[in-house]
Amino acid sequence: MALSRIASSSSRSFNLLKPLSFAISLRRSISNDTTPMTVETSVPFISHQCEVPSRSVETNPKELLTFFRDMALMRRMEIAADSLYKAKLIRGFCHLYDGQEAVAVGMEAAITKKDCIITAYRDHCTFVGRGGSLLEVFAELMGRQAGCSRGKGGSMHFYKKDSNFYGGHGIVGAQVPLGCGLAFAQKYSKEETVTFALYGDGAANQGQLFEALNISALWDLPAILVCENNHYGMGTAEWRAAKNPAYYKRGDYVPGLKVDGMDALAVKQACKFAKERALKNGPIILEMDTYRYHGHSMSDPGSTYRTRDEISGVRQERDPIERIRKLVLSHDLATDKELKDIEKEVRKEVDDAIAQAKESPMPEPSELFTNVYVKGFGAESFGADRKEVRATLP
Amino acid sequence: MAAIFQGAGAAAALSSSPSNSIDSKKFLFSPRRPYSGMKGASFVVVRSDGRASLDLNPKGRRAQQLIANAVATKAGSSAASSSSKPGHELLLFEALQEGLEEEMERDPCVCVMGEDVGHYGGSYKVTKGLATKFGDLRVLDTPIAENSFTGMGIGAAMTGLRPVVEGMNMGFLLLAFNQISNNCGMLHYTSGGQFTIPIVIRGPGGVGRQLGAEHSQRLESYFQSIPGIQMVACSTPYNAKGLMKAAIRSENPVILFEHVLLYNLKERIPDEEYICNLEEAEMVRPGEHVTILTYSRMRYHVMQAAKTLVNKGYDPEVIDIRSLKPFDLYTIGNSVKKTHRVLIVEECMRTGGIGASLTAAITENFHDYLDAPVMCLSSQDVPTPYAGTLEEWTVVQPAQIVTAVEQLCQ
Numbered sequence: 001m002a003l004s005r006i007a008s009s010s011s012r013s014f015n016l017l018k019p020l021s022f023a024i025s026l027r028r029s030i031s032n033d034t035t036p037m038t039v040e041t042s043v044p045f046i047s048h049q050c051e052v053p054s055r056s057v058e059t060n061p062k063e064l065l066t067f068f069r070d071m072a073l074m075r076r077m078e079i080a081a082d083s084l085y086k087a088k089l090i091r092g093f094c095h096l097y098d099g100q101e102a103v104a105v106g107m108e109a110a111i112t113k114k115d116c117i118i119t120a121y122r123d124h125c126t127f128v129g130r131g132g133s134l135l136e137v138f139a140e141l142m143g144r145q146a147g148c149s150r151g152k153g154g155s156m157h158f159y160k161k162d163s164n165f166y167g168g169h170g171i172v173g174a175q176v177p178l179g180c181g182l183a184f185a186q187k188y189s190k191e192e193t194v195t196f197a198l199y200g201d202g203a204a205n206q207g208q209l210f211e212a213l214n215i216s217a218l219w220d221l222p223a224i225l226v227c228e229n230n231h232y233g234m235g236t237a238e239w240r241a242a243k244n245p246a247y248y249k250r251g252d253y254v255p256g257l258k259v260d261g262m263d264a265l266a267v268k269q270a271c272k273f274a275k276e277r278a279l280k281n282g283p284i285i286l287e288m289d290t291y292r293y294h295g296h297s298m299s300d301p302g303s304t305y306r307t308r309d310e311i312s313g314v315r316q317e318r319d320p321i322e323r324i325r326k327l328v329l330s331h332d333l334a335t336d337k338e339l340k341d342i343e344k345e346v347r348k349e350v351d352d353a354i355a356q357a358k359e360s361p362m363p364e365p366s367e368l369f370t371n372v373y374v375k376g377f378g379a380e381s382f383g384a385d386r387k388e389v390r391a392t393l394p
Numbered sequence: 395m396a397a398i399f400q401g402a403g404a405a406a407a408l409s410s411s412p413s414n415s416i417d418s419k420k421f422l423f424s425p426r427r428p429y430s431g432m433k434g435a436s437f438v439v440v441r442s443d444g445r446a447s448l449d450l451n452p453k454g455r456r457a458q459q460l461i462a463n464a465v466a467t468k469a470g471s472s473a474a475s476s477s478s479k480p481g482h483e484l485l486l487f488e489a490l491q492e493g494l495e496e497e498m499e500r501d502p503c504v505c506v507m508g509e510d511v512g513h514y515g516g517s518y519k520v521t522k523g524l525a526t527k528f529g530d531l532r533v534l535d536t537p538i539a540e541n542s543f544t545g546m547g548i549g550a551a552m553t554g555l556r557p558v559v560e561g562m563n564m565g566f567l568l569l570a571f572n573q574i575s576n577n578c579g580m581l582h583y584t585s586g587g588q589f590t591i592p593i594v595i596r597g598p599g600g601v602g603r604q605l606g607a608e609h610s611q612r613l614e615s616y617f618q619s620i621p622g623i624q625m626v627a628c629s630t631p632y633n634a635k636g637l638m639k640a641a642i643r644s645e646n647p648v649i650l651f652e653h654v655l656l657y658n659l660k661e662r663i664p665d666e667e668y669i670c671n672l673e674e675a676e677m678v679r680p681g682e683h684v685t686i687l688t689y690s691r692m693r694y695h696v697m698q699a700a701k702t703l704v705n706k707g708y709d710p711e712v713i714d715i716r717s718l719k720p721f722d723l724y725t726i727g728n729s730v731k732k733t734h735r736v737l738i739v740e741e742c743m744r745t746g747g748i749g750a751s752l753t754a755a756i757t758e759n760f761h762d763y764l765d766a767p768v769m770c771l772s773s774q775d776v777p778t779p780y781a782g783t784l785e786e787w788t789v790v791q792p793a794q795i796v797t798a799v800e801q802l803c804q
Contacts, residue, residue, distance in 0.1 A: 118549075150586035157584040166552055167585065171576050177542040178577060181549020188505065188531060188555060211542035218537070371587040372622050374645035 033061040039327065041266035048248050050255035050284070053273035057265040061333040063109060065342075067264045068324045070108075071101040072343050074125040075321060076350045077134060078294070081124065081141060084354065085298045090141045093170075094155050096294040097125040099262075102320035103228055103288045104129040106267025107196060111275060114191065118166040118179040119198035121156035122228075122292075126198070130165035132158065134353035135360075144360035151363045152371070173199060173206030176225065180212040183223035183283075194222040194278045196271070202233025204247045216283040217254050223283045224274045225251075228261065234296040235305045248287035255281075261288030262318040291318065481664045487657040489631035490520045493638035494558065496667065498528055501556065504642055505532045507547050508560030517562050518598060518657050544570035544595070548577045548647075551593040556642060564599030564651065565611035578647045579622035594641045596650035600691055600741055601789050603655065607777035610785075614651055614718050615747040625718040626672055627651040627690045631661040633716060636670030644672060651718070653691045675722035681711035684735040684799055687726060687752060689715045692739045692790060699795035708799055718748055726752075727760055734765040735802045739790055744772040766802055771795065 038056045045052045078098040084090045097104070100122070107117070108129045119126050124137055132148060140147025141155055149157050149168075158168040166182060169175040179197025186193050203209065204227050216223045227247040231238050238245045248256030255277070259270040267288060274284050291314045295302025302311070328334050484492070498504045506521055512535040515522035525533040536543040540561065547557040561567040567574065574595065581589050601610040614625055624646050628634035634652070641648035678693065679700060688696045693714050700710050711729055715722060730736055736756055740749040749770040756768050771790045778788055 116553075148586065149584055149588070152586055153584040159585040159588050161585070161588040166549070166589075167581075169577070171572055174545060174572055174577060177545025177573065178549035178552070180542070181546035181551075182553055184546055185550040185553040185555045188550070189553075208539075208541045208545060211537070211539035212546060214537055215539065215542060215546065219534070371583045373624070374582065374590050 033333075034063075036060050037331070039265055041260060041269065042263045042323070043260050043266075045266070045270065046248070046258040048246075048251070048256040048258075048285075049253075050257065050277065053257070053269050057269045059265060059268075061328075061331075064324060064328055064333060067105050067109070068321065068328060068339065069342050069346065070105045070129065071264070071321045071324065073134075073346045073349065074098070074101045074104065074128055076343075076346050077128065077137065078124065080350050080354060081138075082294070082298070084138070084141065089358075090155070090298075091143075092154055093121070094141070094298040095122040095296065096298070097122050097292065099293040099314070099319070100228060100230060100288075100290045101125055102264040102323075103198075103226075103261050103267055103290055105320075106264040107226075107271045109264070109268040110271035111194070111196070113163045115193045115275070116164040116166055116179075116182045116186070116195040117198070118175050118182060118195065119168070120172065120175055120200060120203065121168070121170050122200075123156070123158045123168045127158040127160060127165060127168070130160050130163045132160050132163075132165070134350060135356050138354050138357035139360045142357055142360075143362060144357060145363050145367075146357060146360035150367065150371075152367065173203040173208055175199065176203070176206070176209045177212040179225070180216045180221060180223045180283075183216060183221040184219065187219070187221055192279060194224055194275050196224045196226050198226045198228055200233065201227060201229040201231060201238045201245070201247060202236070202241065204229075204250065205242055213251055213254055213283060213285075220282040222278040224271075224278050225254075225283065225285045227285065227287045228290055229287050230290050230292045232292075232296070232305065234300065237305065246287075248285050251283070251285045254283050254285055256285040256287065258287045258289065260318075261290030262314075262320045263323060264320055481662040483660060483662045484631060485657065486628075486631045486634050486652075486659045486661075487518055487520050489635040489661075489663060490628075490638050490652070491522060491524070493635035494521065494642075495524060495527070497639055497642040498524065498532065501642075502532075503554060504556045504558065505534065505550075506558045506560065507534045507536055507543055509536055509538055509562045511535060511560055516560070518652075518654075520652075520657075521560070540566050540569040541573060545573040545577065547593055547595075548573055548581070548591055551591045551647075552581065552589045554592075556592045556594075558594045558596060558642060561595065561597030563609050563611075563654075564597045564613045565608060567595065567597065567613060568611075568616070571616070574617065574623070574647075574649075575620045579620040582622055582646075590645045591647045592642075592645050593647045594638075594650060595647070596638070596641075596652060598652045598654040598657070600651075600653040600655065601773070601778055601785065604780055604782055604785055605654070605778075606780050610778035612742045612747070612773070614649075615742045615750075617649055618719050618748060618751060622647065623719065624648045624672055625651065626716055627653075627718055629653070629656065629690050629693045629714055629716070631659060632663050633670050633676060633714075635663060636668055637672065637716070639667075640669040640672045643669070648672065651690065655691055656694075670716075673717045673720060673722055675725040676714040676716050677725065678712040678714050679710065681709040681733070683709045683733060684711065684737055684802055685726070685729040685733045686710050686712045686737045686739060686795070686799070687715050688712065688739040689718065689748070690741060692741050695790060695792050696739050696795055699792040699799070702792065702796050703799055706796075706800075708803060710799060715752070721752060721755055723755060723759060726756065730756060730760045731763045734763055736764065736768045737795070737798055737802055738768065738770040738772075739795055739798075740770070740772050741789060742772055743775050744770070745775050747772050769798055769802055771798055 036058055037060055039059055041055050041057060044055050075098050078096040081094060085094045104125045135146055136148040140149055143151045145151055156168060156170040176197050176199055179195050183195040229247055233241050244250060248258045257270055260266045270286055274286055277284050293311055325339055510517055511521040512525035512533045544559055547559040550557050578591055581591055599613055626637050628637045641650050686696050696712055700712060703710050711733055713729055738749040738752055742748045749772050753768045753770050771794060774788045776788060779785055
């Protein structure tokens with residue numbers, strides 16, 4: 001991949017001495033260095049019915065290291081969830097996101113917490129990207145009180161209202177109309193924010209998606225539909241499920257963009273482009289070409305419908321964390337040892353969070369009946385003997 | 395049809411300042427004493443005849459003023475006609491429109507979505523005139539895509555908007571069942587209380603005049619076991635407006651069932667603002683011999699049968715249950731304790747209908763008070779035929795109700 005670096009505007013003299021590295025001063029302040037630099041994405045963008053964003057992405061060392069750390073955290077979290085599932089501490093469904101971290105991380109870099117994100121059931125890392133804590137993740141996975149949904153949602157129902165993360169949905173495709181509804185509310189309240197509605201290649205064949213897209217295009221809603229194309233809808237390869245697997249083109253009258261979803265910088269560029277466009281021209285589809293290393297869920301080995309060679313091939317060539325690592329090392333932004341230290345730190349963080357989550361208690365039995373209805377805001381639900389006091393409507 | 399009714403439904407006047415804003419207005423329900431004398435009352439009855447008390451503040455209402463519902467008694471009270479004069483007369487669909495319009499004025503977060511609700515004015519004219527008044531962003535014409543626009547309504551509700559989603563016919567909402575069941579009903583629970591879904595889903599259902607099987611569906615039986623939603627059925631212009639307003643203000647998702655054949659009912663309703671309690675049943679006609687529970691259109695068949703029954707010497711107590719989920723077992727229970735006989739008359743199918751659940755609930759809770767098994771008259775378990783005579787036989791008719799009561803009271 002071609003590398004180029006623009007000299008910083010705050011010209012430091014030693015830039016002229018060492019045009020390709022500024023090793024000395026940088027080491028002292030890695031995490032705070034916001035000297036802009038430009039990196040090219042791995043592959044150019046391909047567009048449908050719209051212009052192509054530039055392949056050169058503006059970034060800086062701080063951002064790259066943040067990417068590295070966040071992705072390493074997410075990767076470690078998912079692998080830890082794998083072990084917890086095998087130890088039967090997590091039950092039911094557990095859909096892991098490792099391999100796809102670049103999408104979550106790149107998207108966050110391009111938007112604010114006022115923009116909304118809604119996704120399907122592979123939501124652990126998106127939740128963390130939105131500011132969720134590891135404790136909330138593990139506690140919810142284990143069904144404890146400290147979980148983000150108080151233990152009542154589970155793996156597929158992570159939500160974080162204060163950072164506009166709308167979950168966390170189990171039924172394939174149902175989140176896309178919800179996402180368009182969020183975009184509608186944003187337009188209604190004139191907020192100048194956008195909604196990213198994520199779905200997979202399997203969900204791309206759902207009718208309600210096209211219905212929602214039609215309505216969004218009609219009403220000019222700031223909705224960005226992001227297809228996280230990991231090429232397999234559970235066990236069915238995309239070419240067996242979709243007549244036209246070019247998901248970015250399936251919007252027809254809605255413009256689309258195909259992005260390398262394993263390159264966090266490409267994702268960031270695409271999301272930035274999409275946000276600007278959606279605020280002016282209505283909906284746009286982004287197809288993130290990504291890959292998941294695990295099977296569809298923990299009950300799926302992931303190797304009956306694809307070869308192990310394919311999986312290890314992708315891991316070697318396109319792994320998002322490795323890409324950032326190589327970038328950081330080749331630009332001399334950090335040493336290998338420093339990166340390994342970050343990974344160790346992250347591992348410890350995950351282990352601590354798991355230990356803390358294990359101590360959190362299971363929900364009280366009375367929690368079974370809380371949050372079915374909103375109490376105290378109007379309608380009360382009464383049992384047969386109606387012992388509850390009437391509430392006042394606002 | 396029934397222009398006079400008896401009700402102990404709560405109503406309250408609301409404080410409303412001229413500059414309405416999104417800020418919630420507080421008002422109190424008037425606590426009511428249940429109809430028959432009961433023990434352990436934690437409520438105080440505030441009741442007055444006629445509307446005299448309502449005129450205390452003709453202009454500028456004070457906050458938190460308790461106003462009782464003006465109850466017009468059926469049995470020949472001359473106060474009835476004079477107390478109903480101050481209101482205005484309108485048809486049921488106009489009452490719904492009034493309720494909707496008032497709520498849209500009061501709260502800018504309320505919007506309406508549905509097929510042909512905007513420029514066309516609504517297929518049953520419930521949203522007539524709203525698009526010109528409030529604009530295209532608040533009264534939205536959707537394409538024919540129930541699954542997605544219901545989903546969009548729910549998504550918008552998650553952020554705090556209060557959409558009113560109209561199904562042109564309740565039967566079409568079957569296409570949106572996933573959204574209603576999984577997202578609308580369950581999101582408050584699965585998010586641990588983070589999101590509320592203050593959405594109202596409404597539409598006409600029920601058996602009409604030879605509309606055919608697919609357009610004569612009664613969805614209350616399908617939706618009734620979805621946890622997290624509330625269901626109400628309106629039957630008169632008074633409760634239609636009241637329930638519409640209450641449903642919009644409620645933080646819970648509410649499904650409001652209207653009936654195709656009831657849209658042209660005329661009644662006099664108060665000029666003042668009022669809302670009806672979402673979980674309360676309405677006492678239509680107090681009595682002693684048998685409790686007849688009904689809702690929506692069947693209320694009128696029951697009242698017709700009641701006339702015959704009264705002539706035959708029976709004294710039926712008729713309760714319009716209004717709240718289909720949750721049941722108002724309080725009112726119902728007190729009635730059962732008084733009469734010891736229950737007849738349920740509904741338009742749902744026999745299998746798995748509202749009547750079936752209600753029978754179970756009554757038997758479970760009030761078994762000791764029953765002198766006879768609960769009888770349930772429902773529609774036949776068949777698709778509604780087109781032919782007029784056949785259609786009549788699918789639905790419960792007044793003659794059958796009379797026979798049933800006679801059987802029960804033997």
